[in-house]
Amino acid sequence: MTPEPLMRMRLRAEQDVFVARQLGREVARAVGMEQQDQTRLATALSEVGRVMLTLGRDAEVAFVVELNGVPTLRMAVENPSPGGAAEVGPRIAQVGRLVDTLEVGDGETGTVVRMARRLPASAPRLTPERMDEIRAGLAEHVPGTPLDELSVQNQQLIAALDEVRAQRDDLARLNVELEETNHGVMALYTQLSEELEETNRGVVALYAELDEKSLQLRAASEAKSRFLANVSHELRAPVTAVIGLARLLLDPSSEPLGSEQRRQVELISGSSGDLLTLVNDLLDLAKAEAGRIEPEWSEVDLRVVVGQLRGTLRPLATRPEVDFVVEEPRVAGVRTDEVLLTRVLRNLLTNAIKFTAEGEVRLAVRPVDGDVEFSVSDTGTGIPAEFHERIFEEFYQVPRSQAVQGKGTGLGLPYARRLVAILGGGLRVESVPGEGSTFTVRLPAS
Ligand code: ADP
Numbered sequence: 224m225t226p227e228p229l230m231r232m233r234l235r236a237e238q239d240v241f242v243a244r245q246l247g248r249e250v251a252r253a254v255g256m257e258q259q260d261q262t263r264l265a266t267a268l269s270e271v272g273r274v275m276l277t278l279g280r281d282a283e284v285a286f287v288v289e290l291n292g293v294p295t296l297r298m299a300v301e302n303p304s305p306g307g308a309a310e311v312g313p314r315i316a317q318v319g320r321l322v323d324t325l326e327v328g329d330g331e332t333g334t335v336v337r338m339a340r341r342l343p344a345s346a347p348r349l350t351p352e353r354m355d356e357i358r359a360g361l362a363e364h365v366p367g368t369p370l371d372e373l374s375v376q377n378q379q380l381i382a383a384l385d386e387v388r389a390q391r392d393d394l395a396r397l398n399v400e401l402e403e404t405n406h407g408v409m410a411l412y413t414q415l416s417e418e419l420e421e422t423n424r425g426v427v428a429l430y431a432e433l434d435e436k437s438l439q440l441r442a443a444s445e446a447k448s449r450f451l452a453n454v455s456h457e458l459r460a461p462v463t464a465v466i467g468l469a470r471l472l473l474d475p476s477s478e479p480l481g482s483e484q485r486r487q488v489e490l491i492s493g494s495s496g497d498l499l500t501l502v503n504d505l506l507d508l509a510k511a512e513a514g515r516i517e518p519e520w521s522e523v524d525l526r527v528v529v530g531q532l533r534g535t536l537r538p539l540a541t542r543p544e545v546d547f548v549v550e551e552p553r554v555a556g557v558r559t560d561e562v563l564l565t566r567v568l569r570n571l572l573t574n575a576i577k578f579t580a581e582g583e584v585r586l587a588v589r590p591v592d593g594d595v596e597f598s599v600s601d602t603g604t605g606i607p608a609e610f611h612e613r614i615f616e617e618f619y620q621v622p623r624s625q626a627v628q629g630k631g632t633g634l635g636l637p638y639a640r641r642l643v644a645i646l647g648g649g650l651r652v653e654s655v656p657g658e659g660s661t662f663t664v665r666l667p668a669s
Contacts, residue, residue, distance in 0.1 A: 226287055229254075229354065230361045234272050234282040234300075243284050244269035245375075247298070249364055250286045253357040254296055255346025259386075262379050264296070264340060267321040271300045271336050274314045278304040278334060288349060294342040295323075299335060307334030444512070451509035455502045462502055465495045497630065504634040508617065511641040518560035518645055525552040525588055525595075528565055532586065536572050542628075544581035552588035557595045558669045559646050564597075567639045567650075571599040571662045574635060577626045579603030582659070590668070594648075597664040603627070605656040614652070615640050639664075 230250060234243060247268035251261040268284065275282040282302040289295040311334060312327045319325040322338040329335075347353070469492035471477060473485065480488065510516055533549040540547035557564075568586065575584040582602025589596055606614060610621050618633040636650075643650040647667055654660035 229286040229288055229358055231285045234276055234284060240269050240272045243272045249361060253360060254288055255342055257343060263321040267318045267338055268298060270318050271315050274311050275300050275302045278302045278307045280304050290349060295339050296342060297339045299337050301333055301335045303333035305329060305333055448509045448513040451505050452513060455506040458502045462495055462499045466499060469495060501632045504632045508634050508638045511638060516645055518563055520558060520560060522556050523559050523561045524556050525554055528561060532568055540576050545579050546583035548583055548585040550587045554588055554590045554595050557666055559666055563642045563646060567642050567664060568597060570635045570639045575599050575601035577629045580627045593668060595666050595668050598661055600661040602659040605658050605660055606654040607656050611652050
């Protein structure tokens, strides 16, 4: 449905074109168009009106506001003379630049030119009440004389010229600003690249220092291992001698000792035994750390390894409350160093037996994602989570942890982890206090 027109007017003579022009501007202003658009529409209307009058009969102008979709102001100029489109079209071609759409046509009622321009988003909302107000305002509109219109046109021209000048000035100012900004950006860029260069120099220096420090660290660590190896090596002979002498003194074929003397010699013998264990452990660890252990790689039959462990450790696991279970391996073989692997597993099994009062100690071997896992699990005292890493440090023993049998030096686990690393694998622990522990060695299968 076509909305009710805002306004209609008849064009009879040349003067009416001025009136149409004023009316066009009024309508555009009333529906919320900006000053420039008002002038555009007024000019378009006067030009079309002028040309349409030349068709010979009276023309009629109608203004309609379309509110469906994007609000649009439509203007139609009709002349009942038929077939004028071909003549009018070329003469008003320029008008197309002043409006959004321009159509010229020959209809049943004569020749018609339709123009439309969208209202700006900033225009106030046009309610039916507002439309009635506008209609009333336009009806009261008293048209001025052609001279009035000329003066209005002049003022508009001056305003347009002023605006063009203002825009030119704006452009010049913008250019200056742009140039200044460019200078600023260049300065910033130079400063940034200098800072970057300086930072780079700093980083390079830092790396050099880091390299030097890690060299020093490696040297210190090697010195420590050498020292430990030398000291333990030097200690081994005298300690072994003390053990031998004590054994000699206690031998029934030697001169009999008083009971107090016997007790003291037995103390000496026990302590020297502990000392020898410590010295041996230290020597092993120092050798492993100094990289003096060269694995002998071979295809190792795991049934043999497991069988030997079962045989050598059974005498240790003698308590009836603890089942010592060595499962048949689910992997036939692995390429590794048999002696080192056996040493690691024996170490873990000894610990498990040492810290388990009842339940079981179990060794299992299974394939996992192309690797082989050896797990030593027990139902012993367990280890609190905060010590899971610390137990792999030298001499570290979990505070207040009481071995059920035997003593320790705190060197077994660091040594085991070192050996596993030499074999290209890893050693990890899972443990819950009061429930037990599982130590897992993972080795590449080949
Ligand atoms: P240690 O000679 O004392 O056994 P390790 O390095 O082998 O030295 O072990 C370090 C510590 O880790 C032990 O003193 C003990 O506190 C804890 N630990 C090791 N294995 C177990 C285990 N199976 N159950 C409970 N605690 C363990």
